Amino acid sequence: MEKEILPNYFQDIKITGFRIANPNATVIVHEVIIRIPFSNGAVTDQYAKIYKEVETKLKETEKCIDGHFTPFCVDGKAVITTLNPPPTEKELCVRNINVLFVNYFEPVVETEGLSCVSECDFSSPKYVDCNTGTCQIKQDGAQCFCPNTHKYLYTYSRCRGAVLIAGMYGGAGAAIAVLVIVAVILGVFFYRKKKY
Structure with missing residues (x-):
């Protein structure tokens, strides 16, 4: 039957x-x-x-x-x-995932079947884009790990706004040097003006 x-x-x-x-x-x-x-x-x-x-x-x-x-x-x-x-799609998805990370995984139903994807995966509805960095799931959720942090300083989250550290120090040094030169010139100018 x-x-x-x-x-x-x-x-x-x-x-x-x-x-x-x-x-x-x-x-x-x-x-x-x-x-x-x-x-x-x-x-x-x-x-x-x-x-x-x-x-x-x-x-x-x-x-x-x-x-x-x-x-x-x-x-x-x-x-x-x-x-x-x-079981629901979510229950099937998180069946083999550590309980600390279940909130960061979502089921995605495709023609091939059910996939369980993290927030680091392109097909996730909660995708975290790390630009040039690497996304990893930690206990606090998806985190971006930026490349070459010994060379670059990132001014925004998710590895955006890379600034070359050497360029930043060079630029800061140049700016300080310009300020010193301007201060010396102004000091000499005011000294001479006072003298005459």
């Missing part, structure tokens, strides 16, 4: 137990295992739809008539329960 209902999703049936209700009836407890692709919308929505299909099909299945039991009849006591609803 499950193969008819779920031709694209049916994976397996797992029998978890059974008991003899009376000489003509056996109660079989089983799980219907389905596989849902990520490329066709939200998994939880698909699961709810397939769950309803199974429930409807079981209600339509041949009923047991008093004293006349056919091999696959279902009596009115058939119960469908949801034992293991599918």
